[in-house]
Amino acid sequence: MKKEGCVIHKPVEQQFFEKPVLELARNLIGQLIVHELPTGPVVARIVETEAYHGEQDEAAHSFKNRRTKRTEVMFKEPGSVYTYQMHTHTLMNVVCGPVGTPHAILIRAAEPVEGLEYMREQRGEKLAMKDWTNGPGKLTKALGITMKYYGHHWTKQPLFIAPSEAVGEIEAGPRVGISNAGEAVHYPWRFYEKDNAFVSKFRP
DNA sequence: CTAGGGATCTTT
DNA sequence: AAGATCCCTAGC
Numbered sequence: 001m002k003k004e005g006c007v008i009h010k011p012v013e014q015q016f017f018e019k020p021v022l023e024l025a026r027n028l029i030g031q032l033i034v035h036e037l038p039t040g041p042v043v044a045r046i047v048e049t050e051a052y053h054g055e056q057d058e059a060a061h062s063f064k065n066r067r068t069k070r071t072e073v074m075f076k077e078p079g080s081v082y083t084y085q086m087h088t089h090t091l092m093n094v095v096c097g098p099v100g101t102p103h104a105i106l107i108r109a110a111e112p113v114e115g116l117e118y119m120r121e122q123r124g125e126k127l128a129m130k131d132w133t134n135g136p137g138k139l140t141k142a143l144g145i146t147m148k149y150y151g152h153h154w155t156k157q158p159l160f161i162a163p164s165e166a167v168g169e170i171e172a173g174p175r176v177g178i179s180n181a182g183e184a185v186h187y188p189w190r191f192y193e194k195d196n197a198f199v200s201k202f203r204p
Numbered sequence: 205c206t207a208g209g210g211a212t213c214t215t216t
Numbered sequence: 217a218a219g220a221t222c223c224c225t226a227g228c
């Protein structure tokens with residue numbers, strides 16, 4: 001049996017990221033995000049993602065291949081880290097698609113696995129555990145992820161994705177928070193683990 | 205240079 | 217339902 005603090009996590013292979021964006025968004029569910037800190041590893045299990053389909057997706061930052069300082073990393077190798085600022089929060093993405101094709105996957109929610117004390121400290125003593133990581137902004141704060149990881153790669157320490165076998169039933173639905181995105185609003189490109197308490201709440 | 209707005213979260 | 221409060225982007 002696994003014991004907390006005793007599991008050695010290894011990053012996934014580069015190959016893991018080299019597949020169509022919808023498939024990768026689905027495959028990311030159940031995998032682990034590992035952030036190695038001086039105080040020990042902080043680990044969370046991904047339970048919710050959203051795919052952004054490069055130049056064809058009105059909701060994507062890279063719609064029509066818009067290429068700027070912010071979106072630049074979306075054109076790089078699959079598996080690159082794309083972080084950006086939203087209001088007062090940092091959000092994190094996994095870059096996908098071949099080099100030059102700006103697809104990305106937003107990691108929206110995860111389930112705390114290891115480094116629970118650190119997460120509680122980041123999010124505040126009073127919050128219930130289920131409110132630590134059940135949204136994209138909350139998740140980055142709980143894990144201690146900031147803009148300094150822009151352009152990092154998800155196979156490298158100290159921030160990487162590690163494989164995990166245990167995956168529940170996956171459901172798909174429309175994405176959240178993109179009401180101005182025309183037709184793209186309806187695409188079922190949000191993936192989440194069924195009945196998992198850490199999936200973000202749907203806001204009308 | 206300035207103005208506008210957003211893949212959010214918290215509190216009312 | 218609205219405010220917080222920051223960065224990116226477009227336009228002049």
